[in-house]
Amino acid sequence: MIYLDYNATSPISPRALAIISEIGAIPLNPSSIHYYGRKGKQIIENSRRHIAQLVGIGANIRDYDIVFTSCGTEANNLMLNNYSDGEIFISAIEHPSVSMYAKYQDNVRKIDVKPSGIIDLEALEAALASSKANRKLVSVMLANNETGVIQPLKEIKSIAGKYGADMHSDCVQGPGKLKMNLSEWEVDFATISGHKFGGMTGVGALIMKNKHVLKPQIIGGGQEKSMRSGTENVLGIAALGAAAEEVLQNLDANIDKMQEVRNYLESKLMSDFPEVEIIGSSVERLPNTTLLIVNGKKSEMMVVALDLAGIAVSSGSACSSGKVRESEVLKAMGYKSDMLNSALRVSVGAGTTKEEIDVFLSKFREIIS
Numbered sequence: 001m002i003y004l005d006y007n008a009t010s011p012i013s014p015r016a017l018a019i020i021s022e023i024g025a026i027p028l029n030p031s032s033i034h035y036y037g038r039k040g041k042q043i044i045e046n047s048r049r050h051i052a053q054l055v056g057i058g059a060n061i062r063d064y065d066i067v068f069t070s071c072g073t074e075a076n077n078l079m080l081n082n083y084s085d086g087e088i089f090i091s092a093i094e095h096p097s098v099s100m101y102a103k104y105q106d107n108v109r110k111i112d113v114k115p116s117g118i119i120d121l122e123a124l125e126a127a128l129a130s131s132k133a134n135r136k137l138v139s140v141m142l143a144n145n146e147t148g149v150i151q152p153l154k155e156i157k158s159i160a161g162k163y164g165a166d167m168h169s170d171c172v173q174g175p176g177k178l179k180m181n182l183s184e185w186e187v188d189f190a191t192i193s194g195h196k197f198g199g200m201t202g203v204g205a206l207i208m209k210n211k212h213v214l215k216p217q218i219i220g221g222g223q224e225k226s227m228r229s230g231t232e233n234v235l236g237i238a239a240l241g242a243a244a245e246e247v248l249q250n251l252d253a254n255i256d257k258m259q260e261v262r263n264y265l266e267s268k269l270m271s272d273f274p275e276v277e278i279i280g281s282s283v284e285r286l287p288n289t290t291l292l293i294v295n296g297k298k299s300e301m302m303v304v305a306l307d308l309a310g311i312a313v314s315s316g317s318a319c320s321s322g323k324v325r326e327s328e329v330l331k332a333m334g335y336k337s338d339m340l341n342s343a344l345r346v347s348v349g350a351g352t353t354k355e356e357i358d359v360f361l362s363k364f365r366e367i368i369s
């Protein structure tokens, strides 16, 4: 198989695999007083340091807390639940772990995006200005999982700050694909997820300025400064830290590699496939992501046919049952309903080669012709 679905999940990195096999059989409960407990605690604190470096808060780690959770979804939920007594402003292109919150709570306002996929900053400012809520939260993702479009977090934070709103960013698609700098972006809260950058599934983190204290949504023994109880997933957290360390070591070179392969793909698509449109290509995007639309073709058909041909890609908007659904992201960007089921997402990794892209292109040609 050729794997071109890195935005869905990534393989576990060698350093993460090594630590899993090194400590996997040791009984590590960080709450224990004895040697094993202390070792578990030390592993967790080590991971916190690597994550701090990864997201650009290494120099001022004292101002932040890193709260480990069971996934990115849980971290996003923890965030939003803490503003249930206020008003929450989200972009119209958030991941379901943020956008579905609006289905269950009536204190969420969705802010439109421009056709480019970037949030409408004027609309955000107008919405904040009209809010009567005492507590406000702006939650806008760093980079969209379908299109790869990157949001101007610093500008968003500065608008949020003008109206006394705190700022959260779902940064799940960032690590390993761009240089993270939470200190510079000044966001109050950020979410990451292990399996998107070489860690394991089932572990994530909410990184937060420690002037804030969160009300827990999981209550118990007081782990993670009582903000997220439950015996820590030491193995997952260790792998997350190891993956963060590995990502940082090779970041510049890997970004260049992904960008070169992705640009190669897009130049071939543009020259050889006039029926294909590349989404978000006029604005800054993740270096590894291409979302394309083939007018008149169904995503599901293309994904299944490519799978049969040995290539793993995605429609970008599959739900948990694996069924392709209309892309809310494309809808928010103004695409017409006949286009919403016609997208194909190719997301490469640092190890993806141009030869693999050539195989993809030749199968893709067969499938759409």
Ligand code: PLP
Binding pocket: 007, 008, 070, 071, 072, 073, 074, 095, 097, 141, 143, 144, 145, 170, 172, 173, 193, 194, 195, 202, 203, 204
């Ligand atoms: N946010 C974004 C942007 C994502 O792409 C994902 C996963 O696809 C998540 C949140 C959810 O992360 P997790 O799978 O760890 O729950």
